[in-house]
Amino acid sequence: MRTPPWQFWLSLGVALMLSVLPLPYDYAVWNPDWVALVVICWALHYPRRVGVGAAWVGGLLLDVMQGTLLGSQAMAMTLVGYLTVKFYLRIRVFPLGQQAAAVAMFLALYHFVLFWIEGVIGGPAPGLDRWYAIALGVVAWVPLQAAFRILWPRILKT
């Protein structure tokens, strides 16, 4: 099995930093799930090296950083990584609108798994604002995807 390229770890680090950026509460609920987006982006374009394992590492680091139940975000992130690797051939040829819809579905599944784990351990039930991040995640997907398309050939050469 081949390990992810160093560029992946760099983007994962930036995503981790963005996800703990101090924001006022009203904006913090809109902060997209950067780590999930980065994992989807890489797994979509480079499924041979970035996939289930890399998603797991990203989720685990996010767990440690945010102090959530160890393994919960890793579990949700692994699902996102797996689905992306499973359907990468199809999603890659989708037009942008459909691709965004697929990403929205992955992010919704990601939040659903977290929601479910929180319910099992008896955490407080969050309100509707828990799902706001998905909307902005899809918006953030478009430039992220475009940037990756431009950078991708250079990454492949190395």
Add this chain to the structure above:
Amino acid sequence: MAIQSEQHRPLLLRGPSPGSRFLLLWVVCILLMVLDHQQNQTRNVRAALSVATYPLQALVNLPFTVGSWVSQSLSSRNALLSENEALRSQILQQQFQLQKLDALQVENTRLREMMRSAAEVAERILVAEIRSVDLDPYRHRLVINKGSRDGAYTGQAILDAYGVIGQITSAEPLSSQAILITDPSHATPVEINRNGIRTVVLGSGDARELNLPFLPNSTDIQVGDLLVTSGLGGQFPPGYPVGVVSEVLRDSGKNFATVRARPSAQLDRGRQVLLVWFGEPQRVRQENEEEVQE
């Protein structure tokens, strides 16, 4: 061409299938979660991984540190003078109050001796700084820059100059994560300062509000009553302000009164907090572990 070069990649993925890898990792995750939730056995894993995330946190925090340093070094002479003036008068006022405190402390010890009750516990404090990282908007947590290397331990009480802030949930080598008293999953044992009625304060999820759901309608509680820690449960040192009652609604149709309080500590402001050691930490730590094992 039959040559298989590095550039010519097969369309299908090789190695163990993503499906089996996925299932294996889910089993690992479930194991981790069970260990973390039930026995809190993953402390070492967390501490090891936090070494990797520490530089990222420091990097996020950097602009804020630099910003405050720049604003400090660029603040004008006049501003410094007026700040100095204000601090001087504050010190004067506090020294005046301290004189009274000395007398009161002596009197208190004498009274306690007369009542033969337990002596006041010894307390030690350490100033820690809040890191500018936002953990999760749904939970009231924060990161401070003192960890187990400085003697911080899980369950340790955190205060600021105005009251109780919360307690440490995980002490990592270089930093610690703490839960605030306003987190919905946190409860603080308190007593009403005016008449000594004991109750429990629950977090509301709002940084400006606390709930007291376990008070019967007939309880003697009024708006403006000060709630102080009772010291029961052994997590918090007794006698520190937690909040001030802001709303009391007595609905005769319900068993319990609806009571809300405003936290005394400045939970959403300030950058410095105090870590408090009281009694023997060893004893507190043992109690913690017993609680966890239960």
